[in-house]
Amino acid sequence: MSAETSSAAAIGEVEGASLYDTDHPAPLIEAPRKRTKKTPKSTRTNFELYGWMFMRLSGIVLVVLVLGHLLIQLVLDGGVSKIGFAFVAGRWASPFWQIWDLAMLWLAMLHGANGLRTVINDYAQRDNTRFWLKMLLYTATVFTVLLGTLVIFTFDPNMR
Amino acid sequence: MPAGTLYRGREGMWSWVAHRVTGVLIFFFLFVHVLDTALVRVSPEAYDKVVATYKTPIVACLEYGLVAAILFHALNGLRIIAVDFWAKGPRYQKQMLWTVVGVWVVLMVGALYPVLGHAVRELFGS
Numbered sequence A: 001m002s003a004e005t006s007s008a009a010a011i012g013e014v015e016g017a018s019l020y021d022t023d024h025p026a027p028l029i030e031a032p033r034k035r036t037k038k039t040p041k042s043t044r045t046n047f048e049l050y051g052w053m054f055m056r057l058s059g060i061v062l063v064v065l066v067l068g069h070l071l072i073q074l075v076l077d078g079g080v081s082k083i084g085f086a087f088v089a090g091r092w093a094s095p096f097w098q099i100w101d102l103a104m105l106w107l108a109m110l111h112g113a114n115g116l117r118t119v120i121n122d123y124a125q126r127d128n129t130r131f132w133l134k135m136l137l138y139t140a141t142v143f144t145v146l147l148g149t150l151v152i153f154t155f156d157p158n159m160r
Numbered sequence B: 001m002p003a004g005t006l007y008r009g010r011e012g013m014w015s016w017v018a019h020r021v022t023g024v025l026i027f028f029f030l031f032v033h034v035l036d037t038a039l040v041r042v043s044p045e046a047y048d049k050v051v052a053t054y055k056t057p058i059v060a061c062l063e064y065g066l067v068a069a070i071l072f073h074a075l076n077g078l079r080i081i082a083v084d085f086w087a088k089g090p091r092y093q094k095q096m097l098w099t100v101v102g103v104w105v106v107l108m109v110g111a112l113y114p115v116l117g118h119a120v121r122e123l124f125g126s
């Protein structure tokens, strides 16, 4: 470095004399992405790794929950024909099926929302579009999860 | 097909496309499904009225389509997991895909009568 800054003659007439020498050192340029006091503590997390693991773990559980649900609702005991308010009242009388539906609601919604986040990231190219599509997705997801949870816990078989 | 969107274009790409399309479809169904189930908090009549549309022949066909989407997404999802975690997964991904398709066809044939039987009886008398 000193060779470049001190030997102005080597550069030639056109470039002129060097602006810097030992008495006037060049300003120090910080290395890009260097960790300094101003850098926030966690600029990087393992969020995407956990998301990736969650897609696989929730997927395995959902195979049992969702395929079991479809079997009960569409195949066993007369298929869709039997479904009605009385049928739901009978099922949610049991804590087992309440927990089943609750777990299915949360896992399927989070799995699906995280999947859709990937899809939006892939196809929405403008920053603004991507941001608002994801806000719409998160709003719809929170709303649906809360509504579904509320319905399971406040269901009243004798409302009429 | 626009240039640049055909990634290799073999089984691996098409199973990925199908996995993505079915996943998005199921998510939209689930959103509507939680809304219609929420009608049990409105009144028994409101719920039974909406569920009645689920029993019509046209919607029965949609239900068959939903079953098709979920069965493919679930079976192929297990294949993805096997490719990721099983040491020999990537080498057998093609064989596993055809296994998925085979099991899917068998299950879809098995679902024909339970899911569509009542619609056929309604259309052609019992």
Ligand code: HEM
Pocket: A066, A069, A070, A073, A074, A080, A083, A087, A088, A091, A097, A101, A102, A104, A105, A106, A108, A147, A148, A149, A151, A152, B026, B030, B033, B034, B037, B038, B054, B063, B066, B070
């Ligand atoms: C056409 C096929 C389907 C029918 C006929 C059906 C029917 C029902 C019925 C009658 C209930 C009321 C509670 C109960 O009986 O357990 C219910 C709740 C529920 N179903 Fe389904 N279902 C279907 C497909 C699905 C699928 C594919 C999923 C998941 C992706 C799903 C997720 C849920 C959830 C999360 C609840 C709880 C809703 C809440 O918390 O308010 N269902 N379903």
Ligand code: HEM
Pocket: A052, A055, A056, A058, A059, A060, A062, A063, A066, A067, A108, A109, A111, A112, A113, A114, A115, A116, A118, A119, B016, B019, B020, B022, B023, B024, B026, B027, B030, B070, B073, B074, B075, B077, B078, B080, B081
């Ligand atoms: C039935 C059991 C299920 C299994 C085994 C399963 C498995 C998987 C797996 C392994 C992935 C890949 C994640 C990745 O590439 O990183 C995935 C993606 C996805 N899943 Fe599922 N899933 C299931 C149910 C569902 C349900 C119920 C929904 C909708 C509510 C859903 C929606 C999605 C979406 C939207 C994606 C993203 C697709 C993409 O990025 O191309 N899945 N699933």
